[in-house]
Amino acid sequence: MEEKIxxxxxxxxxxxxxxxxxxxxxxxYNYHKLQTELAPNSIVSAVVKGNAYGFGMVPISKRxxxxxxxxxxVATINEGIELRHSLPDExxxxxxxxxxxxxxxxxxINNKLIPVLNNYMQxxxxxxxxxxxxxxxxxxxxxxxxxSRNGFFIEDENYSLKNxxxxxxxxxxxxxxxxxxxxxNELNKKQLNRFKIALKRFGNPKACLSATNGIFLGKDFxxxxxxxxxxxxxxxxxxxxxxxxxxxxxxxxxxxxxNHLKKGDTVGYGATFTADKDMTTxxxxxxxxxxxxxxxxxxxxxxxxxxxxxxxxxxxxxxxxLDASSVDEKYLxxxxxxxxxxxxxxxxxxxxxxxxxxxxxxxxxxxxRVKRVYIEG
Numbered sequence: 486m487e488e489k490i491x492x493x494x495x496x497x498x499x500x501x502x503x504x505x506x507x508x509x510x511x512x513x514y515n516y517h518k519l520q521t522e523l524a525p526n527s528i529v530s531a532v533v534k535g536n537a538y539g540f541g542m543v544p545i546s547k548r549x550x551x552x553x554x555x556x557x558x559v560a561t562i563n564e565g566i567e568l569r570h571s572l573p574d575e576x577x578x579x580x581x582x583x584x585x586x587x588x589x590x591x592x593x594i595n596n597k598l599i600p601v602l603n604n605y606m607q608x609x610x611x612x613x614x615x616x617x618x619x620x621x622x623x624x625x626x627x628x629x630x631x632x633s634r635n636g637f638f639i640e641d642e643n644y645s646l647k648n649x650x651x652x653x654x655x656x657x658x659x660x661x662x663x664x665x666x667x668x669x670n671e672l673n674k675k676q677l678n679r680f681k682i683a684l685k686r687f688g689n690p691k692a693c694l695s696a697t698n699g700i701f702l703g704k705d706f707x708x709x710x711x712x713x714x715x716x717x718x719x720x721x722x723x724x725x726x727x728x729x730x731x732x733x734x735x736x737x738x739x740x741x742x743x744n745h746l747k748k749g750d751t752v753g754y755g756a757t758f759t760a761d762k763d764m765t766t767x768x769x770x771x772x773x774x775x776x777x778x779x780x781x782x783x784x785x786x787x788x789x790x791x792x793x794x795x796x797x798x799x800x801x802x803x804x805x806x807l808d809a810s811s812v813d814e815k816y817l818x819x820x821x822x823x824x825x826x827x828x829x830x831x832x833x834x835x836x837x838x839x840x841x842x843x844x845x846x847x848x849x850x851x852x853x854r855v856k857r858v859y860i861e862g
Contacts, residue, residue, distance in 0.1 A: 510860075515717050547571060612649070
């Protein structure tokens with residue numbers, strides 16, 4: 486175990502049963518690594534929605550601010566308000582991806598937030614509010630180019646284009662790629678072409694198209710601003726880009742029981758595991774209430790003193806059971822930390838690949854009982 490992590494774990498309160506160690510130096514490395522992939526005039530912003538993908542929005546944003554980041558994307562107004570209180574610098578621009586909802590206009594002004602307008606109804610709300618204040622309020626426009634989720638469709642775009650340009654201060658136009666993780670997918674080029682057409686209609690303003698995967702599709706997709714999320718947090722971009730960024734989170738859980746099973750004994754709900762020999766298992770204090778879903782059962786491992794401990798039986802609300810037969814029992818003690826990830830050897834990304842999901846689905850689900858501990862320096 487890395488010495489910095491070991492020191493951090495020793496300082497955790499004894500009643501805590503699960504911990505996420507978050508390496509802010511690796512976060513910083515990833516931020517600057519992404520800058521090296523861009524044209525000189527492109528800006529790297531940060532997507533910190535969903536509590537910064539489960540990593541903790543405030544400490545993550547503060548470190549990125551220290552590294553020079555001034556553009557942040559959140560999903561909701563409440564996320565934006567919390568972030569504004571944490572980063573009061575007026576040079577920090579906070580963009581709310583869900584845009585304006587009725588009766589929320591004042592919250593944007595009072596907290597210096599900038600709405601991303603996704604449709605003509607939101608545009609009308611923001612334009613009417615701007616007229617009341619006799620000001621051209623800052624805004625971002627999201628155009629749909631193939632995701633069919635958020636954004637102006639062609640007919641909406643034509644309806645609102647003139648009003649937006651006349652009454653608002655358009656900072657940039659953005660869109661979102663649907664298949665950027667598949668470099669050869671034809672939809673990427675189609676969306677790029679549609680985006681360029683939309684930019685012309687808006688008078689070729691500044692533009693933001695790419696999140697993490699789009700950045701690595703090449704310079705044509707980068708424009709003026711990119712908005713990475715998962716790459717900042719250490720998740721690989723594509724299989725051919727593994728190792729481009731460093732892991733940022735490692736997860737640990739404490740031993741709460743040591744069990745001695747006889748051949749034929751079963752483990753957990755549904756008795757889905759049966760011991761085929763006498764064995765030692767350990768129960769650790771993490772379960773689906775902490776974000777490790779029941780469907781993870783039977784996948785993955787714990788790691789302890791160089792040993793790989795297979796998961797056995799079903800994950801329950803509060804506990805996971807591991808086969809610790811390979812470990813000398815003198816080392817198995819209550820409160821000892823078992824790693825569920827091991828830096829580059831077995832990361833959240835490995836969990837995700839085995840489960841057929843994405844790593845940030847796992848990190849976003851980590852509950853409040855999982856204590857976030859930040860290390861740096």
